[in-house]
Amino acid sequence: QEAETQAKLDPRPAPKPERGPKPEHGSREAKRQAPFHVEDYHVPRLMKELGFKKDEDSDTDSSFDERGTRNRIGNVPLKWYEDSDHFGYDIEGNRLVKPKVSALQQLLQKVDDPNALRTVWDAVEQEGHQLSDRDLEVITNVLYNKFPSPEYDPYPDHPGYKEWKPGEYPFDKHWSKQYFVEYSKRDLKQVNLMVARMRAAKKLGREHFRKHHKPDLNKPYLLWDDYVDDTPLRVKKINRSRVPAPKREPPSHKESYNPPLEFLPTERTVRLIEKTPNLDRKDGFFLSKKYNSLREVPVYEDTLQEQYRRCLDLFAVTRVRRVSVKYKDPRQLLPKLPSPAELRPYPCKLGFEYRGHTAAVPTLSVNPTGQWLATGCEDCVVRVFEVTTGKLVFAYKLPEAVTWVQFCPNPALNILAATAGPTLFVLLPKPCGVAAVNEATAKFLRVAPVVRGAEKEAEAVRPEEVINTLAGPAEENPHDENAVAVWQDADPREASLGLVTRVVHHSRLSGGSYHPAGDYLSVAAPRDYA
Numbered sequence: 228q229e230a231e232t233q234a235k236l237d238p239r240p241a242p243k244p245e246r247g248p249k250p251e252h253g254s255r256e257a258k259r260q261a262p263f264h265v266e267d268y269h270v271p272r273l274m275k276e277l278g279f280k281k282d283e284d285s286d287t288d289s290s291f292d293e294r295g296t297r298n299r300i301g302n303v304p305l306k307w308y309e310d311s312d313h314f315g316y317d318i319e320g321n322r323l324v325k326p327k328v329s330a331l332q333q334l335l336q337k338v339d340d341p342n343a344l345r346t347v348w349d350a351v352e353q354e355g356h357q358l359s360d361r362d363l364e365v366i367t368n369v370l371y372n373k374f375p376s377p378e379y380d381p382y383p384d385h386p387g388y389k390e391w392k393p394g395e396y397p398f399d400k401h402w403s404k405q406y407f408v409e410y411s412k413r414d415l416k417q418v419n420l421m422v423a424r425m426r427a428a429k430k431l432g433r434e435h436f437r438k439h440h441k442p443d444l445n446k447p448y449l450l451w452d453d454y455v456d457d458t459p460l461r462v463k464k465i466n467r468s469r470v471p472a473p474k475r476e477p478p479s480h481k482e483s484y485n486p487p488l489e490f491l492p493t494e495r496t497v498r499l500i501e502k503t504p505n506l507d508r509k510d511g512f513f514l515s516k517k518y519n520s521l522r523e524v525p526v527y528e529d530t531l532q533e534q535y536r537r538c539l540d541l542f543a544v545t546r547v548r549r550v551s552v553k554y555k556d557p558r559q560l561l562p563k564l565p566s567p568a569e570l571r572p573y574p575c576k577l578g579f580e581y582r583g584h585t586a587a588v589p590t591l592s593v594n595p596t597g598q599w600l601a602t603g604c605e606d607c608v609v610r611v612f613e614v615t616t617g618k619l620v621f622a623y624k625l626p627e628a629v630t631w632v633q634f635c636p637n638p639a640l641n642i643l644a645a646t647a648g649p650t651l652f653v654l655l656p657k658p659c660g661v662a663a664v665n666e667a668t669a670k671f672l673r674v675a676p677v678v679r680g681a682e683k684e685a686e687a688v689r690p691e692e693v694i695n696t697l698a699g700p701a702e703e704n705p706h707d708e709n710a711v712a713v714w715q716d717a718d719p720r721e722a723s724l725g726l727v728t729r730v731v732h733h734s735r736l737s738g739g740s741y742h743p744a745g746d747y748l749s750v751a752a753p754r755d756y757a
Contacts, residue, residue: 296352297317297323297352298314298315298316298317298323298351298352298353299315299316299317299318300315300316300351305350305351311325312324312325313325314351314353315351323353325353326353342357345357345358345363346358361377364377365377481513481515482513482515483515484516484517484518484521484524485517485518485519486515486517490515491515491516491517492514492515497514500514579617580617581600581602581612581617582617583610583619584602584604584606584610585604585606586604586605586606586628587604587605588602588603588604588605589603589605589629589630590602590603590629590630590631590632590633590738591603591632592632592633592634592643593614593634594634594659595634595635595636595637595638596638597614598613598614598615598659599611599612599613599614599620599634599656599659600612600613600614601632601633601634601643601656602632603629603630603631603632603645604628604629605628605629606628607624607625607626607627607628607629607647608622608623608624608625608629609622609623609624609625609629609632609643609645609652609654610622611643611656611658611659620656620658620659621656621657621658621659621725623645623652623654623724623725623726625645625647625650625652626647626648626650627647627648628647628648629645629646629647630646630647630735630736630737630738631644631645631646631736631737631738631739631750632644632645632646633645633739633740633741635741635745636741636742636743636744636745637744637745637746639664639667640664640667640668640671640745641655641656641657641659641660641664641665641668642654642655642668642671642672642745643655643656643659644739644741644748646736646737646738646739646750648735648736649731649732649733649734649735649736649752650729650730650731650732650736651712651729651730651732651736651739651750652726652729653672653726653727653728653729653730654725654726654727655668655669655672655725655726655727656725657725672727672728711732712730712731712732712733713730713731714728714729714730715728715729715730715731716728717729730750732750732752732755733752733755734752734753734754734755735752735753735754736750736751736752737751737752737753738750738751739751
């Protein structure tokens, strides 16, 4: 304080203190005399040496970097100060009062402020920090998977090669120069002979020096040798990639023109073979026949057909030489799985949980209004939850595990259909609709008066009590085989719980579906003959 007061009274600059000899770099004396700045407290020198410098041309007017952190509450949730008139305490323990600015004033300030789009609100300090052009460039580089620092160049220009003057190259300084090399007489003769041939080839032509190898016709050779390759070289180059057809096995006794008697089929066997289609016969099937001599053997009947099929096979699937790959590690045969980053977006957090199920939930359905969620659980209970709160509003216990459940697509009708075993249940969940919708649904389903008269009794029953009760026995299959299904109305007790009617089929039901208009309902029974 005395220094500040003296500086105000005396406008002249203070004289610089006299310094002694400069200490050695890296010594304790050098570190002690190193100047200390406030900036070094917030930005380490190491980051400065790496190139992370503060933007001097920044047009921000925030004094956050100068004064440091003002709010000293630490890592405390800010919701603790929502009902208070302050949002924290400073370093001296004084309260930091919240700015009294209404939402309308904040909106007008954003409209009038040209830099509102580049201002970031700091909830801890209760003030906005304006981002500089460099900050925006860093954020843009991060969004596009680039290097954050704008000053970093990942692809710098090539520095080029240094051109050395004659005699300055390090490898040429102590190199002995050889102006004359002695060759042997044998090498000189070979070089002179090659030069003479090259000169003669220019005069006489190259055909004069080519050697013509005529085949020796008097040389003996094997006439029926299959391993002698007399194919011209031109044809070999064309058919270099051709793969020869596999050799067939030699014929057996069964395929002989005069086979033994034990290989000859009987007349009854021949009639049965002729009735059998060609697709049902085994591969390589051959019917043996007996001929007295080779001259009596007729021409093969299917020669043209087999040649035609062979041409089709060659046209469709050509024989190509495949190179077999040898793997040293068997793990190389496994497919490469994609990284989890490539599979995004996928659910990472639990948004909402509807509790109460004690087994797997194979089916669920949402009401057309989007307010109610129906689930079918393997614990034989149909539950209806409120989507926004997760509250259980309706439950009905079926005799078997629920396989399918769905709301009627028509929002004017409050109908819930479910299947369990061979039975289709039509339910009227009254908590999911208002009184007018429930009355319209009852008229649409032609509900008996006993169901509508049990409304007072249904109000006293809770969904939790319905889950704990025992369900009635499963209905047996209808006795009338000609009927597709049997319709059975609900009794007064079932009507008070929300059941309208049940439809019993011949076999178990696997699922169902509503017509988009809600006028028709279909169910699937895979093992039903109806």
